[in-house]
Amino acid sequence: MNMFLIDEETIKQKVKELAQKISKDYENSDNLVVIGVLKGAFIFLADLVRELKIPCKVDFIKVSSYGQSTQSSGIVRIELDTSIDIANSDVLIVEDILDTGLTLKYIKELILSRNPRSLKIAVLLDKVERRKIDISADYVGFVVPDKFLVGYGLDFSENYRNIPYIKELET
Ligand code: IMP
Ligand code: MG
Numbered sequence: 001m002n003m004f005l006i007d008e009e010t011i012k013q014k015v016k017e018l019a020q021k022i023s024k025d026y027e028n029s030d031n032l033v034v035i036g037v038l039k040g041a042f043i044f045l046a047d048l049v050r051e052l053k054i055p056c057k058v059d060f061i062k063v064s065s066y067g068q069s070t071q072s073s074g075i076v077r078i079e080l081d082t083s084i085d086i087a088n089s090d091v092l093i094v095e096d097i098l099d100t101g102l103t104l105k106y107i108k109e110l111i112l113s114r115n116p117r118s119l120k121i122a123v124l125l126d127k128v129e130r131r132k133i134d135i136s137a138d139y140v141g142f143v144v145p146d147k148f149l150v151g152y153g154l155d156f157s158e159n160y161r162n163i164p165y166i167k168e169l170e171t
Pocket of ligand 2: 039040155
């Protein structure tokens with residue numbers, strides 16, 4: 001059986017490509033705030049912002065979704081909120097993976113309620129076929145199959161985040 005895998009070099013190239021697009025789209029912005037969704041996005045965010053050719057501020061938000069490790073319940077609680085005032089800023093939310101969409105929809109609405117000048121979403125991975133609600137990202141690294149993936153920030157019960165590539169969880 002073939003295990004799904006995205007290797008380091010492929011990720012690196014993709015992150016560069018996304019950063020180029022983002023740098024171009026925001027070249028006239030003087031107030032870009034990149035908000036990483038903890039914990040999963042920490043590596044993607046760190047690599048992405050270092051490839052940006054424009055200035056930005058960095059902030060984080062951490063939410064937890066009730067329920068067990070591989071399933072999102074849609075009931076979301078804020079564990080750590082942002083600290084930068086984003087009113088009149090161009091906000092880019094950075095997330096590891098868009099799955100059912102419930103988590104990002106919640107975060108998107110929360111950020112929108114704080115009146116940013118604009119709001120876009122960047123995700124490294126998009127599990128399109130798992131979507132439960134109508135939400136899409138403005139920047140997508142890879143559309144991935146419905147398999148549980150770990151590495152490059154993604155975890156299973158807090159393990160595997162430090163694997164430098166992305167792979168299917170072996171069961
Ligand atoms: P959603 O609310 O269903 O879109 O869930 C998004 C969150 O679920 C992501 O931020 C991840 O933390 C987690 N998640 C979804 N799929 C995976 C996966 O394949 N591996 C690791 N975490 C995942
Ligand atoms: Mg997670």
